[in-house]
Amino acid sequence: MIHVRHAESADAGLLLQLIREMGNQERMPVFTSEERLLKDGFGPEPKFHGFIAQDGMLVAGYALAFDCYSSFQGSGLFLEDLFVRGEFRGKGVGKALLSHVTSKAIDLGCFGIMLNVLDWNEPALRFFERAGASVLSERKTLCLMPESLEDTARFNFASLTT
Amino acid sequence: MIHVRHAESADAGLLLQLIREMGNQERMPVFTSEERLLKDGFGPEPKFHGFIAQDGMLVAGYALAFDCYSSFQGSGLFLEDLFVRGEFRGKGVGKALLSHVTSKAIDLGCFGIMLNVLDWNEPALRFFERAGASVLSERKTLCLMPESLEDTARFNFASLTT
Secondary structure (H helix, E strand, C coil): CEEEEECCHHHHHHHHHHHHHHHHHHCCCCCCCHHHHHHHHHCCCCCCEEEEEEECCEEEEEEEEEEEEECCCEEEEEEEEEEECHHHCCCCHHHHHHHHHHHHHHHCCCCCEEEEEECCCHHHHHHHHHCCCEECCCEEEEEECHHHHHHHHHHCHHHECC | CEEEEECCHHHHHHHHHHHHHHHHHHCCCCCCCHHHHHHHHHCCCCCCEEEEEEECCEEEEEEEEEEEEECCCEEEEEEEEEEECHHHCCCCHHHHHHHHHHHHHHHCCCCCEEEEEECCCHHHHHHHHHCCCEECCCEEEEEECHHHHHHHHHHCHHHECC
16 A cells, blocks of 8 residues: 655655665765755755655655745746656656655645656656656756856845945 | 946836737737736746846846756756847947846856847847857747646646645
8 A cells, every 4th residue: 555644854864875876876976965965854954855755664666845835826836856766656646755855845826836857768758748747848957066157146246335 | 338237126017018028029919917027027036037237327127037957957047038138239238138137147147148139039039049049959948827837737636635
């Protein structure tokens, strides 16, 4: 029996393990720690919503989302991660997780859920499209990393008036 | 003289006007109101950071960003909008706005700034690439809108245990 629960502070170590497994799958390095997840997810001002999926007593996957904002549409949720461990695939775990993230989005009055999918991850693309997601093909995603931040911030720092 | 200030509650009406101008430029409909911007931006738990650029006493543009979260990297800023009014382009207003958003990101200890650019907006792409931004070309952006949310939430609602 698959069920989903909200992550709690005692899950910080488990979340870190699951995030590392997700990083392996996505071929991306993971730079976080149990301490940071504990502070960011379960402190006085949580920065994300965590969901843990179980198959009975066994941990089958997780989802992580944060509050995003559209100037045109108001509050939304951004689904940062949705991950199902290999041995639990094909059992509806991903659907159960997505269902609970969408319930959260409805509770929060969100305009919708935004997410990124890596273009080589065909199963993920098909999964979200079956769930009704639209690909916003006009949008490119960009990132300004720290070395650029420093340079850009210096450009005009003196003009900050408030 | 270009300067940038943090938006305040008295700017909600001005922000709405600027957001509508941005919507016109991006060919996107705007579904928000002064009341919503006031509540979401300037209440006890602000959902975004607003920045107003002025050329002397004249309003030249704005930027709007929200706190985002990477499970792999921690806290970030998502730059949702950066807009310069037509008559103020070529004066460094965009750079001044981006400079202050990056200063904010550094103050907040962010791993970086994420943003989307529409693929037909070549000037915006060039602007952000000159500022050091990388295009994450593997990422597709998807959106689950309300009608899909309802269907997806119903799928497995009964299994939510906490």
